[in-house]
Amino acid sequence: MKKVLVTGANKGIGYGICKFLGKNGWQVIVGARNSKRAEDAMKTLKAEGADVIGWQYVNLSDNTSLEQTAKEIKEKYYDLELLVNNAGIPGDMEMASYDSEMQDVAETIQVNYVGTFCLTKALTPLLSANKGRIVNITVPSEVSPYWHPMSYVPVKQHRMQ
Numbered sequence: 001m002k003k004v005l006v007t008g009a010n011k012g013i014g015y016g017i018c019k020f021l022g023k024n025g026w027q028v029i030v031g032a033r034n035s036k037r038a039e040d041a042m043k044t045l046k047a048e049g050a051d052v053i054g055w056q057y058v059n060l061s062d063n064t065s066l067e068q069t070a071k072e073i074k075e076k077y078y079d080l081e082l083l084v085n086n087a088g089i090p091g092d093m094e095m096a097s098y099d100s101e102m103q104d105v106a107e108t109i110q111v112n113y114v115g116t117f118c119l120t121k122a123l124t125p126l127l128s129a130n131k132g133r134i135v136n137i138t139v140p141s142e143v144s145p146y147w148h149p150m151s152y153v154p155v156k157q158h159r160m161q
Contacts, residue, residue, distance in 0.1 A: 001051070003080045005073060007031040007058050007119070008087025010041035013137060017084055022050025029077060031058035031087065060087055060115025061107065070122030081132040083123055088112045 004021050008014040009030040022028040022045055030045070030052060032038035038055035045052045056073060059065045073080060091100060091108040120134055127134060 001025070001027045002082065003027045003029060003053070003077050004082040004084060005029040005031050005056060005058075005077070005080060005123075006084040006086055007060070007116075009055075010034065010037040014084075014086040015041055015045070017086060017137070018045055018052070019048055019050050021082075021084075022052055023048075026082070027051050027053045029053060029073075029080075030055040033057065033059040058087065058119065060111045060119065063115060063118045066115060066118045066122060070119065073123065074126050078126070079130055080123070080126055081130050083120065083127060083132070083134045084137060085116050085120060085134065086137040087116070 002025060004026045006014050006018050006021070006028065009018045009028075010032040014031075018028045018030060018041070028045070028050060030038050030042055032041070032055055035055070035057075042052045042055055054076070056069060056076075057065070058069055089108055089111045092104050116136070124134070126132075
């Protein structure tokens with residue numbers, strides 16, 4: 001069976017991706033930073049007929065923890081074929097982007113770019129060995145004073161050679 005890790009999988013788009021893939025031939029690993037929410041999502045996904053094989057702690061705001069996450073994935077899911085980078089934060093959508101505090105901007109960049117980059121880089125050798133793929137999820141955005149340019153912008157799909 002093909003295995004997939006979906007980050008930000010306990011709600012929203014990530015949950016929907018897990019449900020779809022888990023009902024269509026993939027064994028799903030729920031990537032989340034909160035064990036209670038991950039376990040609740042797993043329980044509901046399984047009840048809905050998705051093939052869920054476990055959950056993995058993924059905290060994109062902590063690069064050091066991502067090294068441990070990657071190590072655990074390589075040990076437990078050595079045949080991982082797909083990484084879906086879905087987790088992200090939008091920044092403070094209550095205010096115009098130009099009014100954002102630098103701390104909010106830094107946290108958004110960490111989660112949406114740096115943390116995602118670190119996890120992807122750490123898992124690339126495993127995915128490459130398994131001829132796997134990396135898919136980065138984004139949401140559409142329109143020009144708006146509330147649009148945050150560093151949240152969910154680039155979308156790419158990579159096939160490992």
